[in-house]
Amino acid sequence: MTAITTRTVEYPADGLTMVGHLALPAGSDRRPAVLLGPEGMGLSDVERRRADALAELGYVALAFDLHGGRYLGHPEEMLGRCMPLLADPDRMRGIGHAALDVLRTESRTDSDRVAAVGYGTGGAIALELGRDGVNLRAIGTVNATTTGRPGEAARIRCPVWAGVGSEDPIMPPAQRNAFTAEMQAAGVDWRLAVYGGALHAFHHDHPTVPGVGYHPQHAQRAWRDVVDLLAECLPLTDNPEA
Numbered sequence: 001m002t003a004i005t006t007r008t009v010e011y012p013a014d015g016l017t018m019v020g021h022l023a024l025p026a027g028s029d030r031r032p033a034v035l036l037g038p039e040g041m042g043l044s045d046v047e048r049r050r051a052d053a054l055a056e057l058g059y060v061a062l063a064f065d066l067h068g069g070r071y072l073g074h075p076e077e078m079l080g081r082c083m084p085l086l087a088d089p090d091r092m093r094g095i096g097h098a099a100l101d102v103l104r105t106e107s108r109t110d111s112d113r114v115a116a117v118g119y120g121t122g123g124a125i126a127l128e129l130g131r132d133g134v135n136l137r138a139i140g141t142v143n144a145t146t147t148g149r150p151g152e153a154a155r156i157r158c159p160v161w162a163g164v165g166s167e168d169p170i171m172p173p174a175q176r177n178a179f180t181a182e183m184q185a186a187g188v189d190w191r192l193a194v195y196g197g198a199l200h201a202f203h204h205d206h207p208t209v210p211g212v213g214y215h216p217q218h219a220q221r222a223w224r225d226v227v228d229l230l231a232e233c234l235p236l237t238d239n240p241e242a
Contacts, residue, residue, distance in 0.1 A: 003026045006023045006024070008021060013098035014091060018068060020063060021063040022060075022061070022062050022063075025056070025058045025060065030107075030110040031059060032110055032113040032137075033104070034060070034230065035114065035117070038065075039122060039143065042070060042071045043071065047063040058236040062099060066085075066122070067081060075209055085121065086121060097134075112135070113234055114234075115158075116140070117138075117140040120200075121144070123140075123141030127148065133155035136157065136158045138233035139158060139161070140225075140226050143165070145171045145179035145192070146179065147179055159229070160190045164193070164194055165194075165198025168200040171200065197218075198213075201214075202214060203218075
């Protein structure tokens, strides 16, 4: 574990001023970087802590914003914004590209070594960046087995890992099957982890609503799986100062 620094970054996207959280590892050299997307309610301390944890491992990490600095804690408000967003790949890509530009222009970022990881809506945005042909080393998603426009998955140029709860009513077996069929038809290097007994958004503790629930064991396992994906596809040098 190494000392890190963090700062808030503001940037325009989707007609809003987004407020992201940038975490930097110790040192002054260029490092591999991870774009980290939040679930539908928006950027919270959950994602900020995950970005910090990635920086402690040695990555530059940007936890990006979805709602112009707002956290949409009421399900109706969240769905009212996220459902139209999830139905519009171009909007999702716009939000993703704006955040990716911030991450890649950071002086500590090795812009040729970037991965995208996301939860829920943030994971859907990570996948849309891949479908848009962005040069990424890996895409990792939790609770985001979303499909895209026909044929565009063939533009994905990196391994894709997806994690989902077996009892997730928002990403049920039919949705998972459609996602894996899309990846397979496109020739993507894909993996799917199904966490037994887990609901939607199982990866952190939050107020329980129908179909959503925290599963502490699987939350830890999913995080380890994300870190393993990055270790495989976005390896760090042994010496951060090298």
